[in-house]
Amino acid sequence: MTATGVAWVLNFDADLELGSRGAAATPSGALLARMGALVARTGLVRTGDVVVFPGQRAVDAAGKLGCAWCPTTSARRRLRAAGARIPAHPSDEVLRRVNDRRFLHELGIVLPEARAVTDLAAAVDMLGQAPSTPEWLLKRAFGFSGRGQRRVRPGDLDAATLRWIDKALAADGAVFVEPRVDRLADFARHGFVARDAAGEATVVWGR
Numbered sequence: 001m002t003a004t005g006v007a008w009v010l011n012f013d014a015d016l017e018l019g020s021r022g023a024a025a026t027p028s029g030a031l032l033a034r035m036g037a038l039v040a041r042t043g044l045v046r047t048g049d050v051v052v053f054p055g056q057r058a059v060d061a062a063g064k065l066g067c068a069w070c071p072t073t074s075a076r077r078r079l080r081a082a083g084a085r086i087p088a089h090p091s092d093e094v095l096r097r098v099n100d101r102r103f104l105h106e107l108g109i110v111l112p113e114a115r116a117v118t119d120l121a122a123a124v125d126m127l128g129q130a131p132s133t134p135e136w137l138l139k140r141a142f143g144f145s146g147r148g149q150r151r152v153r154p155g156d157l158d159a160a161t162l163r164w165i166d167k168a169l170a171a172d173g174a175v176f177v178e179p180r181v182d183r184l185a186d187f188a189r190h191g192f193v194a195r196d197a198a199g200e201a202t203v204v205w206g207r
Helices: 014-019 029-042 073-081 092-099 101-107 120-127 159-172
Strands: 006-009 065-068 115-117 136-139 149-152 175-179 191-195 201-205
Touching: 006 073, 014 073, 014 092, 065 073, 092 101, 101 115, 115 120, 120 136, 120 159, 120 175, 136 159, 149 159, 159 175
Parallel strands: 006 065
Antiparallel strands: 115 175, 136 149, 136 175, 191 201
């Protein structure tokens, strides 16, 4: 029997799994508490829906449609264990590609001064220049809520920053450098991608 409502895995920390190429991280208690507080703010979970947290077997998820913030391998595994139905989903390789900051750079959705640098010399050269703001912001390929970021003043490259850049280059192949700007607000629009009668992909809004 198909149950109504949605079983959610709201894995806001999915970048940890994507960045480690499939090795799901165990979220800390503090992160779980923060993720729980974000559930209500997304507007995704409605009456009749359930949220499946790590280590929790939600028996009331049986037969419900299984959806995830990011349908990684571990998210799908958690939904299956709870008895939810898993819809068609992108491969982990596709998820990794579109969540990597390279994708935004390829599309040009970055600040005008932002650059992706692929070696230490290029990073040092760029960080020695003055941006339009007082600081540069270094970013790893994957990150969320400020994770995988480092603030640097022009020319202020200490040993710890150089090690951070080296580690990021070794792990991701690139470091993403942009002026640090103040974030004034966050906006999001959620929807579902489905197939229409002709088999074409279409976006169905509603959450």
